[in-house]
Amino acid sequence: MTTVHERARPAAEVLEWGRATVDPAMREAVGALPDPVRHIAGYHFGWWDATGQPSEPTGKALRPTLTLLACQAVGGDVEAAVPAAVAVELVHDFSLLHDDVMDGDRTRRHRPTAWTVFGTGPAILTGDVLLTLAVELVAAAGPHARILTSAVLDLLGGQNADTSFEQRDDVTLSECVAMAVGKTGALLRVSCTLGALAGGATPDQVARLGLFGEHLGLAFQHVDDLLGIWGDPAATGKPVHSDLLNRKKSLPVVAALTSGTPAGDELASFYFAQPEFDPARAAALVEQAGGRDWSRERAAQLLRQALDTLNVAAPDTTATGELTALARMAVDRTH
Structure with a gap:
């Protein structure tokens, strides 16, 4: 049985623990896949470079760590949550592989x-x-595959809405929030749900x-959208103002466009309409309009809502403290 720490560890240490706990099962599951899928997946995870030479893994492993901690928070043995933790990370990486193609992202x-x-x-x-592998893992571990597939449908619905927004100039703020709940909130919700189960x-x-x-996922998306405009490229791995250059209808952008302010009207x-514009000016207008x-x-x-809910669900446990630290770290990024 995995040892439960008596003192809550810092968020960075918790993420390293989560990655180390899940990594062997992740490599075993992906390692059984045929090439070239196995090779492409391993490259995407950062296990090796394009030629197959070992490299440093990438990604924070936030979602699988949430799954493990949710299991611990209700008094469970963390090993029981490993298949679900691997599954939610596989779903996350499925979505990233498809997102990069749809958005044309090169890094x-x-x-x-x-x-x-x-x-x-x-x-x-x-x-x-x-x-497919993610669904198989959850189905083999218990009766909860439909919970995962339902979350995937929500995720895909959110991604589909996000894509459709690119062709519209009348996106409302409530539509944008609903999109973000599906696109990001659904997978963090099911990560914690499967861990608790x-x-x-x-x-x-x-x-x-x-x-x-779900609350944490939506907060995370707000921060991601802020970083998509004002984030440091050295930290985000993307160009400054990248979301504006791609005409994204992100949360702060839609808030600005629907603000009814002169700055919002100028941004719209x-x-x-214009094929090219000054992204720095657009970023300034989003800020001036209150986005x-x-x-x-x-x-x-x-x-705050997420932490209040957590404290009612699993009060006064070490895992609750670590979930709190992880949530604060996920939201308290530079923005």
Whole structure:
């Protein structure tokens, strides 16, 4: 049985523990796949470079770590949650492989994206295989595969809405929030839900830990959207103002566009119509229209709601403290 620490560890240490706990099972599952899917997946995970030479793994392993900690928070043995933890990370990477193709992104985690190295078709097919493998892992471990597939449907619905927004100039703020709940909140929700179920949680604990994950996911998306405009490229791995250059209808952008302010009206006048514009000017207008402050405030409010829900679901446990530290780290990024 895995040792439960008596003192809550710092978030960075918890993430390293989560990665180390899940990594052997992740490598075993992916290692059984045929090439070239195995090779492309390993490259995407950062296990090796394009030629197959070992390299440093990339990604924070946030979602699988949430799964492990949710299991511990309700008194479960963390080993019981490993299959679900691997599954949610596979779903996450499935979505990233497809996102990079759809968005035309050429870098991910400071290296060329899989589709630019191996081709569009192979990258898409690798994502499909990872999703299938995730469902198989959860189905083999218990009766909760439908919970995962339901979350995947929500995720895909959010991604589909995000894509459709690119063709529209009338996206409302409520639509944008609903998109983010599906695109990001659903997978963090199911990460915590599956962990709680693996730990033998009560129905109330399962529901509350799932809601904790959903609130955290939406807060995380607010911060991601802020970083997509004002983030440091050295930290994000993407160009400054990248979301503006791609005409994203992100949360702070839609908040600005629908603000009814002169700055919002000016932003709309060229954001929809002009083939080229000054992204620095667009970023300034988003800020002047209140989009930046609104997303900051909403992220902070959602974090408080998430932590309040967590404390009711699993009060006074070491794992609760570590979930709290992880949530604060996920939201308290430079933005």
